[in-house]
Amino acid sequence: MKASAGTVLPFPCASRSAGRRALRKELLRALRASGSPVIVDFSDCGTLNREDIDLMLKCAAQVAGRDTQLLFVSGSRATRVLLDVTRVSSLVPVFNSVTEALAYPQTGAASDAEDFLASQGQEP
């Protein structure tokens, strides 16, 4: 799904059987190519296994040092807890819903503007 503020992709968790490989390819391609934020949605993931954690970290590594912004949508509070426990939430911003994630770039832009003004010695 292409939204104005970013690309929303479902996370190809291991519990999902149909089209998982294709989704995984698409996700990694989007992370390599996209200049706009990529929002990865975990809403359909019941639980996360080892492969899922590996893929999550791979996604984070993929965007490290690039302009592409990666955002996670936990979908459930249990997934959120797992993202916190694995420290993924300290690497990648995590949101409860896609709507919240889509609103994030504006927040980021506003804070960038404030930082810029502060560096110029002006009141925001």
Place this chain on the structure above:
Amino acid sequence: MHTSTVLSYEAKSGDMPLVAQAAKSNSERKEAVELGAVVVVPAKEDFAAMSLAAININRAPSSPAAATEDSRPFYSSRVPILGNDILLSWMDLVRKLGVGSLWLTSSSTDQGVPCSDLAGFARQGLDQLLVIKLKSYAEMDLADLVRFHCESRNPVTEAQDARGQLGVCLLDHLALHAGGEKHEFSCGASESERMPYQFRGYAKRIMSATERQELVGDALTGACAMRPLGTEIREQVWIGEGAKLAASVRVIGPAYIGDRTIVRSGATVGPFASVEHDCVVDCGTTVERSTVLPRTYLAPGLLIRHQLVDGGYVEDLTCGIVADLRPAGLGSRIQRRETRQQAFSEANVFARATSASALGASASDFARSSTTSQPWLQVKL
């Protein structure tokens, strides 16, 4: 029917416990008060597992032999808190009353002791029965509770604090007899017949993860009477026997690391953290403002903050959500290894335990009165 079991005691002149003194002042005459005590462990599986050290437990054949290694529940009442067994703390309080032994039983419901069993106690000639449901830790003066009960002359006195009932009630012989005749109420009396005993001391519900963590924090900082079971290697840092910490481990007090727990390189424990016995905290993992229950393995690099971990499950203390760590290999239950030391420790609690069926003829009558689904175990104090 009065039996010779050590369930009751009689007040003696010159050595009169507070309980008997209260009864005497109330009735203006010397009077023997026979007090029995029952501790109800909430989870049936828990009771069964912990009773393995005691032989001949009167248990229904269909009941589970022990809790399975991967089973929940969380924070069962027998899971230690900073190495302390809450059952033992209640046993100490009962011992201070002068009671020679108590009965242990298990109930998966909130009912406590079934009415038929109450009648069994009545038949043994008990005047009062103290029933403690093992769901809270309370620094309670039980003698004061008994005194209050005697003065109020109500069939049942129920201890409660500002947040509600603490699971401690005292029943007199009327309530015990009524228990045998009526079957529609638990603990021997209807709500209207219960007199609340307002407890204003320190109490925490140990079945709540949040309150359990609060108790850990209070015990580590000396805000309550409980003390961690271990050596205080520096201010507010306790280490249990046989714990192994790598040189690069950071322990930030207040913190507790239980017996035989292994903390690997680069890990951080604390502040306000408790890692109970036989755990493994792998490299680089941080445990902060959290509790790790016994025999839990935590994978490398994790951040456990404001959480309670029990084997393969983690509960977030802020939102109460439970997540399964096992599919991702982030945490698991370590299989129990029966060491001689552990066996000795369990024997301390149950060494003097006697199954109801092993008692004398009169006690066997009592054993028959108990339901097959509810095992009974007598422990000398």
